[in-house]
Amino acid sequence: MSTKVHVHLFYGADPRFYRKGDDIGCLYGYHHAQSEAFALTYSKDARESRPMRLVRRALKAALGFDFIHTWRNRAEMLRSDVIWTHTEQEWLSAALMLLLCGRKAGPGASPLLLAQSVWLLDKWPSYGIARSWLYRKLMTRADRLTTLASENAELCQRYFHRDATPLLYGLNTRDFPVTPPTEWKPRTPLRIAAIGNDRDRDWETLIKAVGNDPRYTVKLATRRRIPASLRASNVDIALFSGIKKQHELYDWADVIVVPLRPNSHASGITVMLEAAAVGKPMVATDVGALRDYFPADEAAYVPPFDPQALRDALDRLAAEPAEALRQAQAAAAGLLARDLTTQHYAMQHVRITREMLNARGQASAPAAPTQQQRAAPARESRGGL
Template sequence: MSGTQVHVHLFYGADPRRYRKGENIGCLYGYHHAESAEFALNYAEDAREGTPVRFARRALKAALGFDLIHAWRNRRAILDADVIWTHTEQEHLAVAAVLLMHAKKGGARPLLLAQSVWLLDRWPGYGALRRAAYQRLLKRADLLTTLASENAALCGDFFGRDARHVLYGLNTQDFPLRPPSHWKPNTPVRIAGIGNDRDRDWTTLAAALGNDARYHVRIATRRRIPAEVRAPNVEVVRVSGLQQQHALYEWADIIVVPLRPNTHASGITVMLEAAALGKPMIVTKVGALEDYFDDKAAYYVEPFNTQQLRDAVNALVDDPARTLAQAREACEQLQTRDLTTENFARQHAQLTRDMLRERDPRVAPASRADGVSSAHAAGQMPRGM
């Protein structure tokens, strides 16, 4: 194979050979868009496993905080790579452990791009032993990246290292851009809250809008809902698959992303999807989400402020023209800021060039300006996640 060999190490269950099998969507998160003559990509393979082995792997993952067994199974691809890309700390810590176990003196070693999501939020709560172990593994990473500027800054505070902020992106094949041409709310107003992240604040959403016949609230989550969230006008639903996701967005007048304070851009996937589908959104102002959309594109409210959240809903309902302008602006910013999986892959390609040139200044710049070919130009997988 020619070009730089890149191993994309994702969690067990994200193997492109099995994930959404038959849909031919490429790699989850869109890393496959970097496939070109310059970069040859391969992916972590999911080994078939029975129930006892699966239980043991997950138990060790829970104890360590990363999936060492999954990485160990893929050690040959890891060790043979020029560069390794990871999506969260659960992958890069495992890859670092494998690399350290196979460390050799002399010769080229794989470069590790270590992207963290929840690590910085959780760091203050870790004990001394876990911090020391993770610090050792982080030293093996050649470049730290995050999806939020707040997290990037915390890498300096916690680890004494710079980190690069990478903008996450939407799969526009699953969610084609549909700029809205009009907006008129239903009666009662239909409010949708979506997400499984641990920092969703369903309690504040229900306190603001529950037990009020003016609002019909649907919460789509797989997480356990506190008892205080239950109310006659609040439904908790399970949404599975793209068809059901689109149906929920279509049903909703307004998307609310209620959040507890965090630093990892919790809620950004829902914001991207809402923006693409032309849905106005109310979002808690935490997690550096303004890295992606400014206050012209989203109605930001303070955390835990039920009155402000309710007032925001009423303000959108009372001024349909303003609400339509906000939804259109969000769709426009998604487009102009290129918040897509293609650009997500493009950023990784450029970071990889930077890493290679830092290791060896003699490495020539790529012949293509962006180094990321389209699916048609590269003859590789079609656009997808």
């Protein structure tokens, strides 16, 4: 019999509606785990009135997770053997639902809960006594903790005295096929693209580094509000939504910059994966365990809050085109060598799920190999992390 896995995602990521018509499967690539041994279901978005939407969002703001969305999906979750989650907003909510439904933790507990955290560890020191107590209580229902960065995994041990498994996030190579560059020539002025909506993007340092300097022209794509005091004549701020628009922005750029505030959750890694795939050299702030994904020879790393260091890194790339090309080629090769893809990301979940089931004495049958595994068995045999 196959293992029943329920993938619990945020409201708005229902595979039936997310990018409908693009046939991308599940957001984050969990669908790659579907096989004869693993049968996947996904959380569904309920149609709701405007007043109900306001109530759901208000409760989400109060709790820090979307409990109403989870409660609506409880039947499918309770029928599963394992629940996968992508962020703490999903697993905290799932843990509360399981406890309220009498599905407590312990030997033979079902379903198992695979709890992945992203922002939780960064925010933890700011939480008050009540929220910290609640989240610790809910964590007792999490059977396995995972993160997307080694720094977050270390913080799990520091704050909760529990081990966490760092996983490597991956790129959807259908949207961004890996194309190693064969040449790189900077234009004048140097074209800089910066993309992202994460709370830890440091637009201020980027604009201080290159704003109002005619040697650079910048396109900044974000939904975040940029203060009027940071506006600059050579910085175009807009939202480039959709894969086509993102590709147009990457094609336009000479260099991709990922400016960040200190964090522990690999903020900016999606943009770095995309930049590596399209063959653009990168400058990134050296925070958040980004080196888990791209070591120092594959990206130019700079200290946080240092406009001069950021500007110097850009100038070095422009002054040494051959080195910039080598860096971009190394990043593309590294992406492939480490298999930083959504397929591999899903298979890491398969491996961990088997470990969880084995620990419970309920091992599943071997999964049918994916097309990627058949094509590159040696790469998969390394174990994933």
